[in-house]
Amino acid sequence: MKTPAAPLLIGDLWGGLAAMLVALPSAIAYGVLAYSGLGPGYAAAGAMAGMLGAAALGVVATLVGRTRGLISAPCAPAAAVIAGMVGSLAAGRLGPPLTAEQILPLLLLTALLAAGLQLVYGAVGGGRLIKFVPFPVVSGYLAAVGLLIAVGQLPRLLGLPAGQTLGAGLLAPDLWRWPAIVIGSTTIVGMVSAPRLTRRVPAAIVGLASGLAAYWLLAVALPELRSLTGNRLVIGPLAASGPLLAGLGERLGGLAHVDLVTVEKALVPAFTLSVLLSIDTLKTGVILDTLTRQRHDSNRALCGQGAGNLAAALIGGMPGSGTLGPSLVNVSSGGRTPLAGVVAGVLVVLSIVALSDLIAWVPLAALAGILLVVSWRMLDVRVLRLLRHPDGRQDFAVIAAVVLVALLVDLIAAAGVGVGLAIWLFLRDQVRGSVIRRRSSLDQVSSTNRRRLTERELLRQHGGEAVVCELQGNLFFGTTDQLLTQLEPDLARCRYLLFDLRRVQSIDYTAAHVFEQIEVRLTERGGQLLFSGLPATLPHHRDMERYLAEMGLVRAGAGVIHPTLDDGLEWLEEQCLAAAGARPEGVDTALGLADMELLQGLTGGLLARLAAVVRTVEVAAGQPVFGHGDDDDELFLVRRGAVRILLPLEPGRRHHLATIGRGDFFGELAFLDRGRRSADAEARTPTELYAVSRERFDQVLADEPELRAEVFVRLARSIADRLRHTDLQLRRLEER
Numbered sequence: 262m263k264t265p266a267a268p269l270l271i272g273d274l275w276g277g278l279a280a281m282l283v284a285l286p287s288a289i290a291y292g293v294l295a296y297s298g299l300g301p302g303y304a305a306a307g308a309m310a311g312m313l314g315a316a317a318l319g320v321v322a323t324l325v326g327r328t329r330g331l332i333s334a335p336c337a338p339a340a341a342v343i344a345g346m347v348g349s350l351a352a353g354r355l356g357p358p359l360t361a362e363q364i365l366p367l368l369l370l371t372a373l374l375a376a377g378l379q380l381v382y383g384a385v386g387g388g389r390l391i392k393f394v395p396f397p398v399v400s401g402y403l404a405a406v407g408l409l410i411a412v413g414q415l416p417r418l419l420g421l422p423a424g425q426t427l428g429a430g431l432l433a434p435d436l437w438r439w440p441a442i443v444i445g446s447t448t449i450v451g452m453v454s455a456p457r458l459t460r461r462v463p464a465a466i467v468g469l470a471s472g473l474a475a476y477w478l479l480a481v482a483l484p485e486l487r488s489l490t491g492n493r494l495v496i497g498p499l500a501a502s503g504p505l506l507a508g509l510g511e512r513l514g515g516l517a518h519v520d521l522v523t524v525e526k527a528l529v530p531a532f533t534l535s536v537l538l539s540i541d542t543l544k545t546g547v548i549l550d551t552l553t554r555q556r557h558d559s560n561r562a563l564c565g566q567g568a569g570n571l572a573a574a575l576i577g578g579m580p581g582s583g584t585l586g587p588s589l590v591n592v593s594s595g596g597r598t599p600l601a602g603v604v605a606g607v608l609v610v611l612s613i614v615a616l617s618d619l620i621a622w623v624p625l626a627a628l629a630g631i632l633l634v635v636s637w638r639m640l641d642v643r644v645l646r647l648l649r650h651p652d653g654r655q656d657f658a659v660i661a662a663v664v665l666v667a668l669l670v671d672l673i674a675a676a677g678v679g680v681g682l683a684i685w686l687f688l689r690d691q692v693r694g695s696v697i698r699r700r701s702s703l704d705q706v707s708s709t710n711r712r713r714l715t716e717r718e719l720l721r722q723h724g725g726e727a728v729v730c731e732l733q734g735n736l737f738f739g740t741t742d743q744l745l746t747q748l749e750p751d752l753a754r755c756r757y758l759l760f761d762l763r764r765v766q767s768i769d770y771t772a773a774h775v776f777e778q779i780e781v782r783l784t785e786r787g788g789q790l791l792f793s794g795l796p797a798t799l800p801h802h803r804d805m806e807r808y809l810a811e812m813g814l815v816r817a818g819a820g821v822i823h824p825t826l827d828d829g830l831e832w833l834e835e836q837c838l839a840a841a842g843a844r845p846e847g848v849d850t851a852l853g854l855a856d857m858e859l860l861q862g863l864t865g866g867l868l869a870r871l872a873a874v875v876r877t878v879e880v881a882a883g884q885p886v887f888g889h890g891d892d893d894d895e896l897f898l899v900r901r902g903a904v905r906i907l908l909p910l911e912p913g914r915r916h917h918l919a920t921i922g923r924g925d926f927f928g929e930l931a932f933l934d935r936g937r938r939s940a941d942a943e944a945r946t947p948t949e950l951y952a953v954s955r956e957r958f959d960q961v962l963a964d965e966p967e968l969r970a971e972v973f974v975r976l977a978r979s980i981a982d983r984l985r986h987t988d989l990q991l992r993r994l995e996e997r
Contacts, residue, residue, distance in 0.1 A: 271595065272594070272596055272597055273597065273600040273604060274601075274604055275594045275595050275596070276590075276594040276595050276596020276597070277591065277596060277600070277601040277602065277603070277607075277608060278594075278604065278608060279591060279593075279594040279596075280332040280587040280588070280591040280605040281315075281587075281605040281608040281609055281612070282463050282465075282466050283463040283465050283466070283586050283587040283590050284315050284319075284332060284334040284584065284586075285312065285315060285609055286468075286469045286628075286631060287335070287587075288311035288315040288334050288335045288579070288609075289308045289311045289496070290628040290629075290631050290635075291335040291339065291632075292308050292312070292314070292335060292340075293307040293311070293496065293628055294340045294341075294413060294414070294632060295307055295339070295343040295344050295579060296347070297344065297413065298344055298348045299347060299351070299361040301493065303361065304497060305497045305498060305499050308496050308499060308620065308623075310577060310578055310579045311578070311579050312609055312612065312613050312620075313573065313578030313613070314335045314573040314579035314580065314581055315334045315335060315578070315609045316578065316606050316609040316610045317569060317572040317573035317576055317606070318334055318335070318566075318570070318572075318573055318578075318606070319332065319333060319334065319602050319603065319605045319609060320569075320606035320607065321565075321568050321571075321572040321573075322565045322568060322570075322583075323565070323569075324565075324599065324603065325564055325565035325569070326563075326564065326565020326566060326568075326569075326583075326599075327558070327565065328546055328557040328558075328561075328562045328565065328583065329549065329555050329557065329597060329598060329599065330549045330591055330601070331546060331557070331583045331588050331602065332583070332588045332591050332601070332605055333542070333565075333566060333569050333581055333583050333584065333602065334581045334584050334587060335578075335579040335580070335581040336541060336581050336584050337406055337635055337636070337639060338403070338406055338534075338537040338538065338541060338582070339537075339580045339581055339582070340410070340579070341405075342533055342534045343368060343371075343530075343579070343580075344409070345530075346368070346371065346530045367523065367526060370523065370524070370527045371527040371531045372531075372534075372570060372574035372579075372580045373571065373575075374527055374535075375530075375532075375534040375535040375538065375570060375580055376535075376567045376569075376570035376571035376580065377567065377571070378531060378532060378535035378567070379535050379539055379563050379564070379566050379567030380563075380564055380567035380568065380571070381567075382560075383560045383563030383564035383565075383566075383567060386560055387539075387560070388559025388560035388561075388562065388563050397659040397660050397663075397683060398659060398680055400660050401659060401660035401662070401664050401675070402663055402675060402679060403641070404639065404641065404644075404660065404663075404664050405666075405667030406639060407635075407636035407639030407640045408636070408640070408664065408668060410632050410633075410635065410636040411636040414628075414633050414636070415427050416430055417441070417445070417625050417628070418441060418442065418445040418446075418630065418633065419431075419438070419441060419442060420438025420440065420626065421436055421437070421438075440479050440483065440486065440494060440626075441494055441625075441626040443479065444472050444476050444494070444626040444627055444630075445472070445629050447471045447472055447474070447630075448469065448475075448627040448630030448631060449633060449634055451467045451468040451470065451471025452464045452468025452630065452631060453634060454467075455467035455468065463586075463590055464634075465586075468627070468631050468634070469623070469627055471627075472624055472626065472627025472630060473622075473623070473624070476494070476495075476622075476627070493625075495621065495622050495623060495624055495625065496620065496621055496622075496623050496628075497621055498621050499617045499620055499621055529677075534580060538566060538570070538580060539563055539566065541584075542562055542566050542582045543562065543583075544585075545582070545583040545584065545585045545588055546559065546562050549592065562583065566582060569581075591605070644656075655686055659679060659682045662679065662682055663682075666678045688739050695743065695747065696732050696734050696736060696743070697730055697733075697744065697747055697748075698731040698732060698733040698764060700730045700747075700748075700751070701729050702724050702755075703724030703725070703727040703728075703729065703830070703833055703834065704720060704723075704725055706729055707720065707830065707834065708834055708920075709827050709917055709919045709920055710831045710834065710919070710920040710922060711919045711920060711922065711925055712834070712922070713922070713925060714858060715843070716834075717986075719838055719841045719843055720834060720837060720838070723837050723841050724837060725754065725755070726756045726757060726788075726840070727755060727756065727758075727759070727836070727837060728748075728755045728758050729826070729833070730748065730758065730760050730761070731761040731763075731764070731826070732760055732761065732762055732765050733765065734765070734766060735765075735766050735768075736765055736767065736768040736769065737767065738772075740772075741771050741772045741774075741775040744772075745778070745779070752782055752783075755783075755788065756787060756789075757783070757788050757791065757833055757836065757837075758788070758790055758791070759792070759829045760776075760791070760792050760793070761793045761794045761829070762793070763793075763794035763796070763826070765796065773808070789821060790821075791821045791822070791829055791833070792822045792823070792829075793824070793826045793828065794823075794825060794826055795809075795822060806822060809822075827917065831920070851900040851949050852899075852901070854875070855868055857898050857926070857951070858925060858979075859898065859925075859926050859972075859976070860975075863971070867965075867968050870961070870965060870968060871953075871968070871972075873961055874953050874957050874958050874961045875898075875952060876953070877949065877950070877951060878949070878950040878952045879947075879949050879950075880904075880948045880950065881947060882902075882944050882945065882946050882947050882948075883943065883944060884943070884944050885941060885942065885944075886904060886928075886942035886943065886948075886950070887938050887942050888938065888942075889909045889938055889940055889941050890937050890938060893931065893938070894931045894932050894935045894955040894956070895931075895932065895953060896926060896928050896929055896932040896955075896958075897927050897928045897951065898925075898926045898950065898951040899921055899924065899927075899949075899950055900923070900950060900951060901923060901947075901948060901949040902944060902945065902949060903920055903945040903946050903948065904920070904921045904942050904943065904944055904948055905919075905921075905942070905943050905944075906918040906919045906920070906921065906940050906941070907941040907942075907943060908939075908940045908941075909940070909941060918940060920945060926979075928942065929976055929979075929980060932953075932955050932976075933955075935955055958972075
């Protein structure tokens, strides 16, 4: 009887085998590509480096990273970066030209540095941050890698002599070797046609088998193809115990003599390699998450790739990443656990031991055909659609610039140009968009503190002295000058300026300095700079309030911080009312009926009749007056103190609708329709109220229809005024 783990084990074995069959031909091809710049005699060394890299990555990266379904192996970006570095060093573009023996230690140092950087990325949590590399840069880089691979492999497809450039070779058909063209073309046709013929056998295997078949068919008529000696169409003998491993020991020993100049030559390629391989791994991991219905640990995956690349470098293998093709084949073949990756790595080792003699006969033109198909698939022709839209043309310009620099200079320079252009476009977009989300004067907006009619009139007259500015986005050197320019007309006339920072993502020293300039100008006119809605922390975990205090913006007498925008608006209203000579809120004197705004103008006799229907209620601060859903219909008039009207939301949360102060009233809806209470009423301060129920009102004033009608008319006018005011506020909130 099978255990539940048996099907899983069988699936991992089949998945590892299928992944190895896909990864091994590509690893050989990438190794040959990476080492081709060292000279024609290094094709076998490159093939061996590719296989050793696949073996080390398959075992070590899988065991450390533990990402389900992920197969790590040498990849196209790694081959392109290494090939570009080899070409630059051999041609003397990074200093004096170097020989192959001098370049090999640099390649080892570059691989070790890239692996170390990946380990650092994983250790410091870079698994999330590295995903923010702009996609146009990645897309342009991959397109450049594809084009460079194509340019490098076309001479092999044509069978051109070593050292012959593609341009000169294309103009000299007499240098072409038709057997190479036949073998490479057959490989391309086989690889492209494979998905239509079978889905069980990987396309790379079908293509390689097609190329081998074409080679041996030609060998029937061409005897020179049946010998490895002097045969430039095949990889050649893979002497695993010969110069490659001996050279590895020499290169490791040579690292003890590394100087600063050598490190400088390797540092930029290593950084480029580490970023590209990390992005490739994380992208593959995200795709696998959708297939396996798991969520991988991106930081651990980076540590696994770093450890795998470190092991690969130490045994003389190529660096690589989590590769999409082998990983998809692994999952579709039943591989689900990290064991499948280990199986793939072990099978590569067995292939090196058992199949080295056969791999020596792999035609270089067949590998070139495989790489040409890979390079074509790396070119995303959909980016041409970006030219249809003005905004898309900017991204296309980044992609095109990366490709051109890669072709004309090298991949390392292309990476720098791409990131630089992406940063420039980001800064330009930030500067173009305003950091001011909404700007209003106090005569246009108001707090939830429901003011009396006379106070609202004063605020309309003097509200221009206070400006409320809601900010958004990033406050940094690129946006603060624009902010100061837009506020210049307000700074010339206002005394108070309130910045609401709820939607601010970041703030730098330049922005703090601009705030300081504004604060000085306001202080000169006896005004003040205020802040509200400060986020608890900035993205880089710096406390904003403490930062503003360190900048001197919230010292005593300078800036005032309010928890919410409504608190700041209420503070501004009180300052403006005090400056206009209005009686301040919160005095201890209790108002009589005649002082109530709703009842002002009534004759003494009518007020006396009303006094007979009201009762006095005292409520301590924080205590409820009534609650949501209560079945009572009393109308309340505030004699002293203030009451907050709160709308219950989710359990434990309430929204502040309004604050009712001295002389105003609340509870009118239930008084009019005798329905249940729609909100909570809670005393903000020690409060004294007049209360009158609808039933008592109707009973006592049944013989006073004119008085009853007058009260209802005044209630209707007050409600209409409040609705108009609310409508105005909502309209301003919706303004863009």
